Amino acid sequence: MPLFYQHNINQDTKLGIWFIEEPESFFLAKVPLKRDVSHPFKRRQHLAGRFLLSFLFPDFPLEEIRIADTRAPFLASEKYHFSISHCGNYAAAIVSTNSRVGVDIEHITPRIETLASKFLNDEEAQFFNEDYAMFLEQWGMRGRVFQEFLTLIWNAKEAIFKWYGRGELDFKKHMKLEGSINLDGDWIKLPFVFEKGRSIHLSVEGRIFEDQALTLAWLLT
Secondary structure, three states: OOEEEEEEEEOOEEEEEEEOOOOHHHHHOOOOOOOOOOOHHHHHHHHHHHHHHHHHOOOOOHHHEEEOOOOOEEEOOOOOEEEEEEEOOEEEEEEEOOOOEEEEEEEOOOOHHHHHHHOOOHHHHHHHHHHHHHHHHHOOOOOHHHHHHHHHHHHHHHHHHHHHOOOOOOOOOOEEEOOOOEEEOOEEEEEEEEEEOEEEEEEEEEEEEOOOOEEEEEEEO
């Protein structure tokens, strides 16, 4: 069973990552395919994500999943709140019985440095491009570690976008990193403030899986 990682955040919320190596038939035996996904590989990603939902909570009503206008999947009954992400051969899912959640998983590549201007606001850009970059250069860690943390910030903002669930968000204006980035065991705590109408302090955490060149962020209110 290629469960790559599972984390029971608390009694109400669980996170899982699945390494996709099974044939499509494995997932179709357990997961209803309701979306018209034509590409075989993307279809396996789609199925693996939904399979994870029922793996984390066996009574998850897969047949009740609906797709919002923003293309986000949801349950009208709100029995569970959930979020799914795919990256290459990996599918990630987070499920909660009482809180909105968001998750995002990405490969870490040098390309993130060229994309940073699209999601970092001025304060974040100054920190990463000046203060933090200078610190890393002093320790000879400018390349890979810098890309890992930039990817975590991108993941976090994608996860917040999914948590919000209503679209129409500005990644620079409505999601702001405020405060110090702290380590908590294997997890990295990222203090974010969501500002749209009112300020909401969010608990955002990330983790880097180096061997797989993946990064993951999840959040709870």
